[in-house]
Amino acid sequence: MNLKSLNNMPIYKRNNKYYAKVNYKQGGKYKSIQSKYVDTKREAKEEEVLLLAKVKTTKKDITFRDAYKELMVVKENKGVHPRTIKKIGNAFTSLGDFVDKNISQIHQDDIDQLRERLLKNYQEITIKQTLSFTKQIINYGSQKYNIKVEYLDTSLPKKIQPKKKLDFYTYDEFAKFYACIDDKVYKTLFDLLFFNGLRISEARGLTFNDFDGKSISINKQYYKAQGLSERLKTNNSYRTLPLNKRLIDEFNELMTYYSLFPHYSADWFIFGGIKPFAETSIRFAMRKAIAKAKVKEIRLHDFRHSCASYYIHKNYQIHLIAELLGDNINTVYATYYHLYKDDLAKMINSAEICG
Numbered sequence: 001m002n003l004k005s006l007n008n009m010p011i012y013k014r015n016n017k018y019y020a021k022v023n024y025k026q027g028g029k030y031k032s033i034q035s036k037y038v039d040t041k042r043e044a045k046e047e048e049v050l051l052l053a054k055v056k057t058t059k060k061d062i063t064f065r066d067a068y069k070e071l072m073v074v075k076e077n078k079g080v081h082p083r084t085i086k087k088i089g090n091a092f093t094s095l096g097d098f099v100d101k102n103i104s105q106i107h108q109d110d111i112d113q114l115r116e117r118l119l120k121n122y123q124e125i126t127i128k129q130t131l132s133f134t135k136q137i138i139n140y141g142s143q144k145y146n147i148k149v150e151y152l153d154t155s156l157p158k159k160i161q162p163k164k165k166l167d168f169y170t171y172d173e174f175a176k177f178y179a180c181i182d183d184k185v186y187k188t189l190f191d192l193l194f195f196n197g198l199r200i201s202e203a204r205g206l207t208f209n210d211f212d213g214k215s216i217s218i219n220k221q222y223y224k225a226q227g228l229s230e231r232l233k234t235n236n237s238y239r240t241l242p243l244n245k246r247l248i249d250e251f252n253e254l255m256t257y258y259s260l261f262p263h264y265s266a267d268w269f270i271f272g273g274i275k276p277f278a279e280t281s282i283r284f285a286m287r288k289a290i291a292k293a294k295v296k297e298i299r300l301h302d303f304r305h306s307c308a309s310y311y312i313h314k315n316y317q318i319h320l321i322a323e324l325l326g327d328n329i330n331t332v333y334a335t336y337y338h339l340y341k342d343d344l345a346k347m348i349n350s351a352e353i354c355g
Helices: 041-056 064-077 082-093 096-100 108-121 124-144 171-179 184-196 200-204 245-259 279-293 302-313 318-325 329-349
Strands: 011-014 017-026 029-034 215-218 221-223 227-229 239-242
Touching: 011 041, 017 041, 064 082, 064 096, 064 124, 082 124, 096 108, 108 124, 171 184, 171 279, 171 302, 184 200, 184 245, 184 279, 184 302, 200 221, 200 279, 239 318, 302 318, 302 329, 318 329
Parallel strands: none
Antiparallel strands: 011 017, 017 029, 215 239, 221 227
16 A cells, blocks of 8 residues: 655645545555544644554455455345355354464465364365355455455365265165155155155245145245245245146145144145154154165255156256256256266267268
8 A cells, every 4th residue: 555655745724624634545546535624734734643544554455354254244135045154154163263364364375274174173075165165255355355365276185075976766766765654744755855856945844835736836945044934045946846646645635634633724834734844853764764675875865866867867858857956957967967978878879870
């Protein structure tokens, strides 16, 4: 920041009052700051000294902590999902003394030390997210305040890079699993997850108001950290989906079942009643059926992958699968690209060769 020398700074007068003004350059832009009006030149000179001190402490740099606070306000104002905000907050708390460094003072050695410390205390996926958020905050601070920073490598070494495992059930495996579920509410839940590909938070948020006899409306979710919320993951997540005949019968059966309870209303949750089933209870029922059916163990979220795989292998168009899942086409293709490789080979091998 370039300041004019104190001796060269004039004192200004207006309406028999004196004031000081300091011109300075910040972030490539010229700015000025003015003092309050006083009665004498001497007082104006004193005000000038205070202005200079203030300008010298004006942010030409910013700490990582302050950049984080500013970025969170920006994200909240843009309507970023509270879950994402919370994830960044959780990552921030794991950074320790790192957060008090100025953005301009952060170097690759700092990132390397941070990565090494994280590797000793956290799981790989958490480390990856934390380093990603760290770089995001540094980029925000450096760009907003025109701060030069060196290239920072926040990636994980290849040997420990977390690998995404995409498990799913085939239709036959799901049929064995489904046959071993005893409770009719859980039967309906897993039927819905397999054939309609809902996220578990979306399924838990369904009430009987969302069922019109033939389809369901996904317009809210129930998530442990926030309870019932009308904010879904993306705009594409808001959708109305038809149900197959078995699911329609199952939903009607559940409605009849719940209507026998005192104080029943359509506001009740389809999977749980007054309150939706806890995820721990759902996972317990899932593992119990897996053990009984003697099929491979998959995660709860893998029923969503099972749904996508099922319709991909039935050769339905990708835009329909994306609409079903509440994702965009690019996301679906990037996630399930490997399932299309066989189709590509079949397409090439089916070509008629002349000559």
